[in-house]
Amino acid sequence: MTRTIDDFDRAADPAEVGTDWELIADRVMGGRSLGTLERGIVQGRMALRMIGDVSLENDGGFVQFARDVAPPPEGAEGLELDVIGNGETYNVHLRTGDVTRPWQSYRQSFDAPPDWRTIRLPFAGFQAHRIDAPLDLTTLRRIGIVAIGRAFRADVALAAIRYV
Numbered sequence: 001m002t003r004t005i006d007d008f009d010r011a012a013d014p015a016e017v018g019t020d021w022e023l024i025a026d027r028v029m030g031g032r033s034l035g036t037l038e039r040g041i042v043q044g045r046m047a048l049r050m051i052g053d054v055s056l057e058n059d060g061g062f063v064q065f066a067r068d069v070a071p072p073p074e075g076a077e078g079l080e081l082d083v084i085g086n087g088e089t090y091n092v093h094l095r096t097g098d099v100t101r102p103w104q105s106y107r108q109s110f111d112a113p114p115d116w117r118t119i120r121l122p123f124a125g126f127q128a129h130r131i132d133a134p135l136d137l138t139t140l141r142r143i144g145i146v147a148i149g150r151a152f153r154a155d156v157a158l159a160a161i162r163y164v
Contacts, residue, residue: 005143005161005163023065025062031055031062033054035063035147048157050065053152062146066146078124079121080120081145081158083110084115084116085113086112090145090147093105095144
């Protein structure tokens, strides 16, 4: 029941819904966080890597990379990510049809270890953030990998992401 959302080890195929990953920082709301997003080899694997500085100045506090997705297949129980990083804690944010404000999402945290690891995040572990509606996966439309909530140096790479 696995369906790949993205696998950077493969040749550059169009994204499943015709979009690509984009970098978004709190600067869109007046914050001061900065970041870069690049494809390249990270410890032997092709990956998408976000490096940046999360700043709490001017009510800021995040930098992320995100893309639009199609909802998971029926029976999928979560996400699986092949990640590497600097040992910091990051979030995965899900946006559904019920999410209408930029600060709303369904969130789950993970630690990005200094060596490649596969991390599994069950959908049941995602918590609603500033939204009362339950997580409706049939309307899932966007996934983001987010450095958020505290001032720190972000360095996280994603080699693959799958519905499982």
